[in-house]
Amino acid sequence: MTRAQQLRRVAAAVLAAVALVVGATLLPAHTGARDGSLLTAYDASRVVAIGPDLAGVAHSHNDPATKNALGRGGEVSAETVDPTSRQDAASNAAYVARERALPDPRLTTVPVMQKRRAVPQDRYAMAGGCYTVQAPNGTYISRDGGAGLTTTTTRRSDAEPFTFRATDLGVYLLFGTASDFVGSPATTGAAAMAAAPSPATEWTARKTRRGFLFSVGEGRHLSLTGHTVTVSPKAVPFRLARTTGCTAYPESQVDVSGRPHAGVTSYQEVRGYVDAHTHGQAWEFLGGQVHCGKPWDEYGPAYALKDCVDHSVTGGNGAALEALLSGEPTHDPVGWPTFKDWPAPNSLTHEGTYYKWMERSWRAGQRVFVNLLVENNKLCEIYPLKRNSCDDMDSLRLQAHDMYEFQDYIDAQYGGPGKGWYRIVTSPWQARKVINAGKLAVVMGIETSLPFGCTYKKVPLLGDQPACTTAQIDAGLDEMRALGVRQMELVNKFDNALSGIAGDNGTTGAVVNAANFLETGSYWDMQHCAPADGESSDHAQFAAPDISAGQQDALFGAVGQLFGLANLGTLPLYGPPAHCNSRGLTNLGAHLVDRLMAKNMLIDPDHMSVKARDSLLSQLEANSYAGVLSSHSWSTPDAYPRIYELGGYVAPYAGDSTGFVEKWRRHLGWADPRYYFGFGYGADMNGLGAQGNPRGPAAANPVTYPFKGFNGVTVDKQRAGQRVYDINVDGVAQYGQYADWIEDITHVAGADGPALEDDMMRGAEAYLQTWERAQGIAPDSCRNPDLQVGVKKFKRAARPGTTIRTLMHRVGQPWQRLGSRFVYCAGTGAKDVKLTVRLTDNGKVSATR
Numbered sequence: 001m002t003r004a005q006q007l008r009r010v011a012a013a014v015l016a017a018v019a020l021v022v023g024a025t026l027l028p029a030h031t032g033a034r035d036g037s038l039l040t041a042y043d044a045s046r047v048v049a050i051g052p053d054l055a056g057v058a059h060s061h062n063d064p065a066t067k068n069a070l071g072r073g074g075e076v077s078a079e080t081v082d083p084t085s086r087q088d089a090a091s092n093a094a095y096v097a098r099e100r101a102l103p104d105p106r107l108t109t110v111p112v113m114q115k116r117r118a119v120p121q122d123r124y125a126m127a128g129g130c131y132t133v134q135a136p137n138g139t140y141i142s143r144d145g146g147a148g149l150t151t152t153t154t155r156r157s158d159a160e161p162f163t164f165r166a167t168d169l170g171v172y173l174l175f176g177t178a179s180d181f182v183g184s185p186a187t188t189g190a191a192a193m194a195a196a197p198s199p200a201t202e203w204t205a206r207k208t209r210r211g212f213l214f215s216v217g218e219g220r221h222l223s224l225t226g227h228t229v230t231v232s233p234k235a236v237p238f239r240l241a242r243t244t245g246c247t248a249y250p251e252s253q254v255d256v257s258g259r260p261h262a263g264v265t266s267y268q269e270v271r272g273y274v275d276a277h278t279h280g281q282a283w284e285f286l287g288g289q290v291h292c293g294k295p296w297d298e299y300g301p302a303y304a305l306k307d308c309v310d311h312s313v314t315g316g317n318g319a320a321l322e323a324l325l326s327g328e329p330t331h332d333p334v335g336w337p338t339f340k341d342w343p344a345p346n347s348l349t350h351e352g353t354y355y356k357w358m359e360r361s362w363r364a365g366q367r368v369f370v371n372l373l374v375e376n377n378k379l380c381e382i383y384p385l386k387r388n389s390c391d392d393m394d395s396l397r398l399q400a401h402d403m404y405e406f407q408d409y410i411d412a413q414y415g416g417p418g419k420g421w422y423r424i425v426t427s428p429w430q431a432r433k434v435i436n437a438g439k440l441a442v443v444m445g446i447e448t449s450l451p452f453g454c455t456y457k458k459v460p461l462l463g464d465q466p467a468c469t470t471a472q473i474d475a476g477l478d479e480m481r482a483l484g485v486r487q488m489e490l491v492n493k494f495d496n497a498l499s500g501i502a503g504d505n506g507t508t509g510a511v512v513n514a515a516n517f518l519e520t521g522s523y524w525d526m527q528h529c530a531p532a533d534g535e536s537s538d539h540a541q542f543a544a545p546d547i548s549a550g551q552q553d554a555l556f557g558a559v560g561q562l563f564g565l566a567n568l569g570t571l572p573l574y575g576p577p578a579h580c581n582s583r584g585l586t587n588l589g590a591h592l593v594d595r596l597m598a599k600n601m602l603i604d605p606d607h608m609s610v611k612a613r614d615s616l617l618s619q620l621e622a623n624s625y626a627g628v629l630s631s632h633s634w635s636t637p638d639a640y641p642r643i644y645e646l647g648g649y650v651a652p653y654a655g656d657s658t659g660f661v662e663k664w665r666r667h668l669g670w671a672d673p674r675y676y677f678g679f680g681y682g683a684d685m686n687g688l689g690a691q692g693n694p695r696g697p698a699a700a701n702p703v704t705y706p707f708k709g710f711n712g713v714t715v716d717k718q719r720a721g722q723r724v725y726d727i728n729v730d731g732v733a734q735y736g737q738y739a740d741w742i743e744d745i746t747h748v749a750g751a752d753g754p755a756l757e758d759d760m761m762r763g764a765e766a767y768l769q770t771w772e773r774a775q776g777i778a779p780d781s782c783r784n785p786d787l788q789v790g791v792k793k794f795k796r797a798a799r800p801g802t803t804i805r806t807l808m809h810r811v812g813q814p815w816q817r818l819g820s821r822f823v824y825c826a827g828t829g830a831k832d833v834k835l836t837v838r839l840t841d842n843g844k845v846s847a848t849r
Helices: 003-024 044-054 084-102 320-327 355-362 378-381 392-413 427-436 472-484 506-520 554-564 587-598 610-622 638-647 657-668 735-748 751-762 764-773 792-797 803-813
Strands: 106-111 130-134 140-143 147-152 161-169 171-175 181-183 192-194 201-207 213-214 220-225 228-232 237-241 262-263 275-279 366-375 422-425 440-448 456-459 463-466 485-489 526-530 579-581 603-604 718-720 723-724 816-818 821-827 830-839 845-848
Touching: 084 657, 084 751, 161 392, 213 237, 220 456, 262 427, 275 735, 275 764, 320 554, 355 366, 355 392, 355 718, 355 735, 366 392, 366 427, 366 485, 366 764, 378 456, 378 506, 392 422, 392 440, 392 472, 422 427, 427 440, 427 764, 440 603, 456 506, 472 485, 472 587, 579 610, 587 603, 587 610, 603 764, 657 735, 657 751, 718 735, 723 735, 735 751, 751 764, 792 821, 792 830, 803 821
Parallel strands: 275 366, 366 440, 422 440, 440 485, 485 603
Antiparallel strands: 106 262, 130 140, 130 161, 130 237, 140 147, 147 228, 161 171, 171 181, 171 201, 181 192, 201 213, 213 220, 220 228, 456 463, 526 579, 718 723, 816 821, 821 830, 830 845
16 A cells, blocks of 8 residues: 555545544434333433543543442442451451461572573574574675675674574574664575565574574575575575674563572462453454554564554544544654653553563563453444454454464574463463463453354344354354463453443443444443442443543444444433443353353453343352453452352452552452462553553652562663653553552552562462362362361372372362472361372372371
8 A cells, every 4th residue: 555545544534533523413312212221312412412522522531430440340239239248358358368478389580591502502592692604614704895795704703793583483584783684685696785674584594413504485595606695596504603793683671680480390389460351462453453563573663563554644643543542632653662652551552562561571470461352343343444354253363363473473582482481371280380480371361242253133023133053152162262262251342142241331331332232233221220239230321411431441432432423323311320231141141151161261250241240150159160250340349259259360450559459458358268369450451441540750659760579580660762661650551561560559558568469479379279170179178178088088089199180180279389299188087187298390199198
């Protein structure tokens, strides 16, 4: 596409946005009767009242009232109430305090990557290294005084030092001292230095006994003709030797020093932070043109961290969606290396999980990362620019494929297959092994509006007609599980054939509700309700005269505001809040829950209506199924105690530091003494969730740099290109700042800071234990005395040679996992005794005492 064509497309999109915004104020009033939950008339003045917000005026997506709310799915039937008394809450919090006093597992450290040898040991080992390249006759490749390359020197000191920048596993850019690249001609001929990377500068390495062969394209190899470096059908082996004097390839810094922590055995208790909800591949969703930038590019940050075309060709002035979301009428479109205006906490269209930023969080202590595949087909269809399919399942497949490519790319940077720190895992056993190896366990999940095509259409006289069957659900779930999915939400933005939705509130709710009508033929059936606890309802909808603002999942609503309102027809006006969606868990939804339990997957009830979530939790309770977690505060206070009682896991939305600390304090009162307790967060980064704002440099007890992170690492201000990030000033601008945010929440917690940090570091273990229980493993017998068996029976179950997995299926989870010792409780009649199971290095029972 030419620049002129780009400008014409962008101009058309901007004009359409303006026309649609103006048109939004002219929608006709509704006069027909609707469901009993809706008023029979729609006041057109309410639409006019929306107008200023649609134009980006008086619009905030960072309202602390919503960003830091305990439940993002609602703030307010007797069935939905937190049953925890003050006495219970105090007892539960005291239990967690006692748990913190238990012995911590012994930790060790591991290098970030393997030690670099003088001569690379394989075709993957050169990544990031500085090498000379020597021909078979002993001469070295050097510059010929121009753009060409020669081998006239026999002195190593005169050789050109090349930085080997990996673009894929065993594939490299040879980056010269003039910030240029060894390039190849179109067919054969002399090699020459190129100013920019391209496929013609990507060299695939292959190791032989005599050196390394380098090829580019099909049947074309780095070769020699006399002393001229050429490309020909004949491959010549070159010897590589580590050297100095290279020009560093442009890259974001990490600014964490010290080696990552690891376990002393592969199966012991783990330590590490948990992000249970982020969208690392959201650059592909909504058609692939809404999100600006991506988490990696084979050629580095200058190519990965670029603004969207419709932003950059207008100098940041035509970015209608970004302006609406951030509240800023314009922005500097330049990303790398200046990052003047983005990424930022309220910049929801820009990339936040670049791989070096993720590395910083891992280096500082994060050990579980849940990457959720995400899509919304209707809003994708509404947005005028796209390059990908809008079908939910097509998009999920693409994002899953990207996750494996991302893993390969990180492997390529850190020494080869399996050597990188980003490891996709499919079981708690695999995750524990990865974490104890000092790496990041990555869990693949789903958060999409129409999983498995399960929409429905409201048909006059016939009612709701689902578009999927149980067979379709089973086949779709089998496919997703084969891709690696292990965690799932049933709904996201729309009611579907599985469940009702909690809905969004304010302006976002109005437009997403209208898009729900386009998809299903019906609006959300939100009825007035009065939850006994005043909190556990779905999101409040428009009710005269107030309009609430401050959504976190604002992107979906903004797309609809800019590009969909002209087609939305009339909107409902609901009665006074609180509101509860009358649509609950359907039979198809209950079938899916049964299948998720049968496949031992983690079930996330976030975004479901209160009614649907109540049914889902009852279904899990009837099956004593512990594999449940709330990942980003889209559940409600009536649900959190039930999740804990099942043995599940809760990770509230991160938001601002101050709000998160208050969430942690309340969740302590819900902790169940029958289970190990640890805490996590859901960042919801990349297009869906506004990030934590800075407390400001004048705030009490600010973060001071450098600071000591977990297990002795040192964390300094992060540098990316020319930008330096400070949590006190910038907040959580990008994913690397979660290392700083963890430090900040401990400052906000004051005297409770050490306790909060302890609970956060125990988060990875708590997540894994919930996942183990989803596999059918019983909770430990020390916290659950009714599960104890006699000593003799226990020892028979723990015979020497028994694997850890078999042992746990027989006698449940250990109370403690310290190094090579598991501790259990067994009953002897008069009193309980603690038994120690000793394990071999490969995880088999050696003895029980």
